[in-house]
Amino acid sequence: MMVAGELALADVKVCVLEKLEATTPYSRALSIHPRTLEMMDLRGLKSELLQIGMPLPTGHFAGLATRLDFAVIDSSSNYSLFIAQSETEKVLEQRAWALGADIRRGIEVLSVTQSADCVEVTASGAGRQMTLTAAYVVGADGAGSMVRKQANIPFNGTDATMTAVQGDVVFKNPPATSVVSSFNEQGMIMIVPVSKGLHRVVFIDPETKTIPKDQPVTLEELRSGMIRMLGEDYGISEPYWMTRFGNATRQAERYREGRLLLAGDAAHIHFPAGGQGMNVGLHEAMNLGWKLAAEVKGWAPEGLLDSYHAERFPVNTALLQNTSVQTLLFGTDFSPATIHLRQMISELLQSPDANYRLASQIAAVDVHYDVREDVSSHQLNGRRLAEIRLHSENGDVFSSYELFREGNYVLLNLSSDESVEEIVRKQQRGRIKNVNAALAEPAKGWDDVHTALVRPDGYIAWAIAGTEIDLYNRIEQGIEQIGKT
Ligand SMILES: Cc1cc2nc3c(=O)[nH]c(=O)nc-3n(C[C@H](O)[C@H](O)[C@H](O)COP(=O)(O)OP(=O)(O)OC[C@H]3O[C@@H](n4cnc5c(N)ncnc54)[C@H](O)[C@@H]3O)c2cc1C
Structure with a gap:
């Protein structure tokens, strides 16, 4: 979807x-x-x-x-x-x-x-x-x-070497904390809320962990596992969904x-x-x-x-x-x-x-992608765009994330430099949205950025510092990487 x-x-x-x-x-x-x-x-x-x-x-x-x-x-x-x-x-x-x-x-x-x-x-x-x-x-x-x-x-x-047991259930006497977790010689158990009135119990029981995943789980299996691992069953009842899953x-x-x-x-x-x-x-x-x-x-x-x-x-x-x-x-x-x-x-x-x-x-915020070797090096290259606040030329403050609703490349022209606009106009590359704006507040890694190109999925294709030698050629080359419309 x-x-x-x-x-x-x-x-x-x-x-x-x-x-x-x-x-x-x-x-x-x-x-x-x-x-x-x-x-x-x-x-x-x-x-x-x-x-x-x-x-x-x-x-x-x-x-x-x-x-x-x-x-x-x-x-x-x-x-x-x-x-x-x-x-x-x-x-x-x-x-x-x-x-x-x-x-x-x-x-x-x-x-x-x-x-x-x-x-x-x-x-x-x-x-x-x-x-x-x-x-x-x-x-x-x-x-x-x-x-x-x-x-x-x-x-x-x-293939799977073990299985875990899970049940979405109702507790008559729910735990006081939102998350319950325990590991002892009887097994590993976690309990978390699913929605109003429903909790998830999931555990790995050394006694049952070799049961294949297609074997049905019973309420009694959940209850007895909880008693052994936690000494408590919180009044477990009304199972909505019970299943077993493995580690393939x-x-x-x-x-x-x-x-x-x-x-x-x-x-x-x-x-x-x-x-x-x-x-x-x-x-x-x-x-x-x-x-x-x-x-x-x-x-x-x-x-x-x-x-x-x-x-x-x-x-x-x-x-x-x-x-x-x-x-x-x-x-x-x-x-x-x-x-x-x-x-x-x-x-x-x-x-x-x-x-x-x-x-x-x-x-998954540590994920970054390699960038082309011919782009100028910058600490932001290939990293995800963390949300930054920007202000437009007329002073409106807005979120960088609002620029991605249509799924375009976004060119952040942070110096509102007309030469950059001219390059974009001349090249007519791909789906690119040119945005003239400035940082509304300091943002990690962005203080020296003159222009940055962000991919439609929110990863920074390249960022170029204002001090870069041959700045406009660099920006032009960077935009050329995007295919022609
Ligand atoms: C018990 C359990 C707990 C989990 N907990 C978490 C969790 O906390 N966090 C998390 O991120 N992930 C969790 N996961 C994993 C997560 O559910 C899956 O990674 C996710 O559902 C994968 O999505 P999918 O769309 O790739 O595949 P699926 O959700 O499997 O969807 C595939 C769809 O393709 C359809 N389909 C298959 N074959 C055909 C066909 N031939 N023709 C037409 N339609 C077809 C199926 O009907 C299905 O709707 C859990 C999984 C399980 C089993």
């Missing part, structure tokens, strides 16, 4: 085929993390999500007693938002639909076959078979991705095969530790949407679409390492030595540097 929304935003004709008749009612991903919130802010969706979810200033790493403090992150979204995935999906589907995406539910894709010019898709639904033709197909079809299999893209990694860890070898692309769980799966899966899928959608749109519209420079795999594959390799480490710390062994190891790491996490490092990873 996110890719569809991004493509529709760029005026690309897009059709979503989804086999479910309606959004799944189950919570699944419960937290939206800082970088995802920033991306939602770029597209004007954050306030809607804030109305539904519950902000929490922390996140967690392996359920350690010291929670990650997101407040230290340099971001206007330095917190997690607790919100059920079903709600997030509805917001994204509504947005894609409102932008003109043709969303067809109850349609199952049966095959995708690509030729030099197009992809032929066969599908069935509403009692009939159909064939559609598309320029490209994005397989955002989950862990068992049919698109990935049809594209013959290997899904390298390891795999990544697609390539995110692109000709006209077929992969995003989300179709491209990578891992134990849902630290609540990152849906978040990274949305980051991929932001990375891919504008590049695919540029390709379809014919203005993408050579290699732009391939940069999707080049940029995201290493990020997700690091993600799989991060979730594997967490699994090792909370799902492998419940001996006194592990309990002490966790206590030690927990103590270390009280150090601001350690907290900052892990919080930035989970929040």
